[in-house]
Amino acid sequence: MKAPTVLTIILNYRTPDLTLKSAGAALRAMDGMPGEVLIVDNDSGDGSFARISAEAEARGWTAQGRLRVVDAGRNGGFGAGMNFGIRTGLSGGEAADFYYLLNSDAWPEPDAIRHLRDFLVTHPGAGLAGSFVEGEDGVPHRAAFRFPSIAGEFEMAARTGPVSRLLKSAIVAIPVPETETRVDWAAGASLMLRAEMLEQIGLFDETFFLYFEETDLCLRAARAGWDTYFLPQSKVIHLGSASTGMKDWPRTPSYWFESRRHYFAKNHGRPYAAAATLARVAGQAIWQMRRAVSGKPQADPDRFLRDLIFHDMRAGRQRPMRIPPFPVPHTVAKDKK
CATH class of the missing domain: 3.90.550.60 (Spore Coat Polysaccharide Biosynthesis Protein SpsA; Chain A)
Known part of the structure; x- marks a missing residue:
């Protein structure tokens, strides 16, 4: 064989x-x-x-x-x-x-x-x-995950022990x-x-x-x-993140927000995508209250929450999917000289 x-x-x-x-x-x-x-x-x-x-x-x-x-x-x-x-x-x-x-x-x-x-x-x-x-x-590095969800968005943003223990089955990055x-x-x-x-x-x-x-x-x-x-x-x-520079983002780029919303809207519908964003905002509010009390450092790029809400509000209609089929008519790419 x-x-x-x-x-x-x-x-x-x-x-x-x-x-x-x-x-x-x-x-x-x-x-x-x-x-x-x-x-x-x-x-x-x-x-x-x-x-x-x-x-x-x-x-x-x-x-x-x-x-x-x-x-x-x-x-x-x-x-x-x-x-x-x-x-x-x-x-x-x-x-x-x-x-x-x-x-x-x-x-x-x-x-x-x-x-x-x-x-x-x-x-x-x-x-x-x-x-x-x-x-x-x-x-x-974390390389194995659960699928993102409304509960997972809330837990990820809240960054709080009691919330994480309550929603442990929704945590995206698994041990x-x-x-x-x-x-x-x-x-x-x-x-x-x-x-x-x-x-x-x-x-x-x-x-x-x-x-x-x-x-x-x-x-x-x-x-x-x-x-x-x-x-x-x-x-x-x-x-x-060597080519994306994610570790050093002073501000989250637009394509991250667009990809996130497309994932939720495409796979679960626009109402679910909106709910996922609301959950993220609610979790972020909990984190900000913790920061105010404990003096914890900022954990997100500048204006993250503002940018998240802005991109969701202006998203409008769902973008069409572009999924090429496999196999396709085969044309071997020419090596440029």
């Missing part, structure tokens, strides 16, 4: 050094496995494409036929860039059996990709599998599982997708520019009968 193929996709946006480090780690982890590594430049516009292409050629990666560098031609966000890579497929023109999505600031351990692939091979009901993620300091565990959704920093699942539910919804896209994909998969798993034996080092 022919071994299943894996296409590892790394999306670059103005992080060429990190992307090259990620690609090197991915190639080592892919050693002996049928498949390829594909670097997709998301229209960085800073010379990233030329630099990565030249460096990959100089290191002999492209000559071995194990790695290609392609230009998406536009920056449509994370989901659109990954969709471009999935549609590009393997260099022979065929689709892969599995697609491994890897952040440009993440580096898989030597057996990380193999663990994900082997698990999906032996668990035909699993559509997605995510990795254990930790920082360079060895501190584990890091120590064994293979079925979860609602897993972080897209290191996530493997089954092609058969994508054939059924389609690719990422490109309405999301950034954030909530993998949450939405896992929810669509779950509704179609596919499970998502977290595998602690698949280990990845992740810097976190």
Whole structure:
């Protein structure tokens, strides 16, 4: 029986050094496995494409036929860039059996990709599998989650022990599982997708520019009968927010609010989305009262609550979904020279 193929996709946006480090780690982890590594430049516009292409050629990666560098031609966000890579497929023109999505600031351990692939091979009901993620300091990152909900929004904003204990079953970020565990959704920093699942539910919804896209994909998969798993034996080092700058946001960008609202409105309806925002506002009010009493530091970017309400009020009608089908008429992307 022919071994299943894996296409590892790394999306670059103005992080060429990190992307090259990620690609090197991915190639080592892919050693002996049928498949390829594909670097997709998301229209960085800073010379990233030329630099990565030249460096990959100089290191002999492209000559071995194990790695290609392609230009998406536009920056449509994370989901659109990954969709471009999935549609590009393997260099022979065929689709892969599995697609491994890897952040440009993440580096898989030597057996990380193999663990994900082997698990999906032996668990035909699993559509997605995510990795254990930790920082360079060895501190584990939260990478396994429950789906967002009204109760979860309230708990997240309140940041108060009694509220969290009361709503513990709604807390979005769950403690890091120590064994293979079925979860609602897993972080897209290191996530493997089954092609058969994508054939059924389609690719990422490109309405999301950034954030909530993998949450939405896992929810669509779950509704179609596919499970998502977290595998602690698949280990990845992740810097976190290197290309988005989330850790240093002085103010939350518009696309985060738009993605959040689209997720709730699309999957649960506009009244539910409005209720989720009201729950967030109510939880935030509790947190602000705690801050006033205890002198706790600010925990959100500037004007977060004001921006949240503003974006919800001006949202208007629900945006149309943009979910490309899989498979699609295949056109192998041309490597720019």
